[in-house]
Amino acid sequence: MKRIAWAALVLLLLFACGCAAPAPGPTPTPLPQVAVPGSPEPEATPMRIPGFQEGGEVEVSDIPDIKAAIQDRYEGASVGRVVMMTVDGREVYAADVTTQDGVQGTLYLLPDGTFVHGPTVTVPETSPGE
Secondary structure, eight states, X not given: OHHHHHHHHHHHHHIIIIISOOOOOOOOOOXXXXXXXXXXXXXXXOOOXXXXXXXXXXXXXXXXXXXXXXXXXXXXXXXXXXXXXXXXXXXXXXXXXXXXXSOEEEEEEOTTSOEEOOTTOOOOOOOTTO
């Protein structure tokens, strides 16, 4: 009889200590999105390259905006091979560039001509008047 009483007491303690499933609590409410002053607005939809294919080569003549953006920043630079690739989850053009001083490097640009930092940006910018 003592064994049955002890077993009943142990079972009662197990259920009382929270071994039974807890009652569901209230559902958390998501916090509202707050813009931080001075931070850039997030892109609603990321810029896409038409016909994007990772590693696909592009003719420079097919992307005049990209060539113009490079030559605006690096006056007299020549644009060699241009390849489509993904950098930080964004579709970019990786352009092999040679400056008029003979410095070679790779530049990474979004489809609108905006420069982005890539794995190996090595072409130094020239200052006006040099």
